[in-house]
Amino acid sequence: MAHLQPDSPYATERYADTTRSVEFKPDAKAKFDALLERYPTKEAALLPALHLAQEEFGWISPEVMVYLGTLLEIEPAKVFGVVSFYNMYNQKPVGKHHVQVCTNLSCMIRNAYDIYDRCLEKLGLQPGETTKDGRITVTEVECLGSCGTAPVVQINNDYHENASVESIDKLLDTLK
């Protein structure tokens, strides 16, 4: 099995590499254990455990899938099925700042595509790509539930509402 680089487009098809196994640090493990108390089945803790793992490791690598599968007694293939179903779990590393531009209808008709295009052009990226320095990833996303303040750009966990090409342009410069 060839080793693919994490940023390879085929990274998600990579098999787990047993020499690169991962583990939660003690405080994250404590959070994980606390999660299990909240559900009647272990499996039900998978979504929150994946969120936790993404916070810890930055993305959900095949090794993370195997690790969580072992902890929760779920087949790694099933974990992969879940990871690939949901938009928010990164199957490859993303930049330190994940710029997510909503282009759904209410944002679109308030010029969201101009913002999206500006982000891509300014950084020289294709959709979903990360800058070479690992700083910024730009993706297009669906309605963020904030259409009253459209257009909306989500950067990591924060919403930037009533955005404009100018405001996002400036913001991109400040993302270190």
Added chain:
Amino acid sequence: MEPIKVLTKNVDKPNSAAIDTYIAGGGYESLKKALKSTPDEIVQLVKDSEMRGRGGAGFPTGMKWGFLPKDSPMPRYLLCNADESEPGTFKDRVIIEKDPHLLIEGMIISAYAIKSCPMSYIYIRGEFYKGAMILVKALEEARAKGFLGKNILGSGFDLDITVHRGAGAYICGEEMGLIESIEGHRGQPRVKPPFPAVVGVFGSPTIVNNVETLSCVPLIVEHGAEWFKSFGQPKNTGPKLYCVSGHVKKPGVYEFPMGVNLKELIYEHCGGITDDLPLKAVIPGGGSAPMLTPDEIDLPMNFDALMKAGTMFGSAGIIVMNSSTCIVDATWRMSKFFAHESCGQCTPCREGTNWMETILDRIERGGGRPQDADLLFDMTDNIGGKSLCALGDAACGPVASAVKKFRDEFMYHIEHKSCLPGTKRYRRLDMPVGAH
């Protein structure tokens, strides 16, 4: 009609999310009152209020609660649907971020009424990170005051609430998708029946209710069913949050009694159309609702009136488009959404939504074929009612209505390979379409 401040009475207060602010405004008094009644009395009260669910389908809440099997040995679950993923909808977020204790109080009372097991879940969309953190904090405050936990206020009733974050999937707003997602699975809806009230989460009888629905419950307990019915029209009762977005001068969340006139809402309360252009189309109930034309909007915004008008009230997410909008492009954008969000389980929806997106895109790019308008219309007939869950029907709402009501514009686009003069496309065709 004047705006009201009933559900939103706390949201403008400083520090509105804090439990002390909530209690100072009379909060948690309804819980005390409810715990002195029997669960069945609360169910009856909600039935009497004629409240219909605010999540989209408008199902009478009390009746839903009444469907729980009386003799099942299984525990019962109450799930709060805070997925808020219907395009054009942003009302639950106001309650979650500005008045989380209203929702929590509503959940405790509702859980008591349906004789829930000691754990309840709020399924909140993953993107609402801020809202989830506010809820987590509010739940801690409520535990510290004894409103959650064992033997709540000496009533013998136990309940705790867990915030469960979704991870970016519209279909998890559908109640069966939501249930699958809480269990740790892909959010692929199960076939109904059995309905969640009989077999829901963890194999148990389950009630799924929307944030706004549950937030109405403390108000009903406090003021009574008759008071609730004094807002709105028969069978369409209560205060209601309306989300207005798109081409209006003052977009936002507005609270009115059920049944505010749509035209009045757009032109008087939202300041009219941007750039003072003529109105072109309105989606009245979230992205799945069929579009209305300007001559169709003089109607009360409630479940029955919109159903009669051939569309739906849905989540009361009103998306307004002015005359500059290319309707083919707008319809394409909704189709792209549904194609992306189809869970992939059943063929009519998985294939059909993708084909609708492809055809709309080719019309927009000047490659439309003369038969495409009919083809699109025909497709909606082959998806609608034939998919496993309501996402298939949802995807057809905008397409069927746009093709029917703006047929001339579609034909113009196909024939001239460009937008109708005076309308514009909001994207550049030379840019790659996002892989997300």
